[in-house]
């Protein structure tokens with residue numbers, strides 16, 4: 001029986017270690033993403049051009065931004081549908097701290113030590129960790145940069161939301177979505193910039209004064225024939241900040257119910 005327990009322990013431990021190494025890589029990637037987003041926002045908002053001009057002039061940058069948002073929402077969608085991630089990670093942490101009490105150090109600890117495990121645990125405790133990283137970084141960028149009007153950043157986001165909405169709405173474009181990946185890309189980017197806008201803008205994306213046509217965006221999202229629609233609607237429901245504000249119209253609330 002003792003032997004069986006030990007074997008069981010080894011097997012679970014050996015299964016969990018590669019997973020933890022992977023979780024660490026994604027956590028480290030989120031830190032790089034934060035820096036990349038900062039440089040992108042700097043480039044997309046630097047004078048003398050208006051956001052729309054930047055997006056036109058620097059399409060490669062806009063594309064990078066879109067790729068980042070696309071990755072972010074795909075990652076968070078996977079994270080939300082795999083609650084086992086957190087359980088496995090807790091198991092890992094419990095095991096290394098128990099071994100520390102016994103003065104044993106496990107090989108895996110060289111890779112993810114206690115301090116790193118604590119930071120990762122805070123990261124994976126977020127419902128949507130990557131999105132939280134981006135919205136934290138955007139908020140930080142805006143608040144640290146006193147000379148930059150907040151509208152420069154939010155206009156850039158609302159312009160991208162508009163481009164995506166129009167692409168999804170326009171039948172001529174739709175026919176050209178030869179693969180569903182492009183459509184999914186547009187949907188994810190649209191939702192990503194809406195959420196960022198809502199976190200960064202003082203009154204958010206749902207208010208009447210918002211530069212994003214929220215009704216249009218939600219409507220076109222619901223019309224898409226994709227398994228990802230519900231997840232993206234949930235992202236709008238649960239990861240935005242201002243949806244439940246008084247300034248949000250009943251109609252928009254009803255559309256997201």
Ligand SMILES: *[C@@H]1O[C@H](CO)[C@@H](O)[C@H](O)[C@H]1NC(C)=O
Pocket residue numbers: 041042043045046047144145147148
């Ligand atoms: C403020 O924003 C401008 C324009 O995007 C950028 O060039 C500058 O580096 C930013 N400054 C800080 C302190 O982030």
Ligand SMILES: *[C@@H]1O[C@H](CO)[C@@H](O)[C@H](O)[C@H]1NC(C)=O
Pocket residue numbers: 122123126129132133136
């Ligand atoms: C976002 O910022 C808050 C407040 O500073 C912090 O507690 C949280 O850990 C950050 N989350 C991520 C994923 O960076």
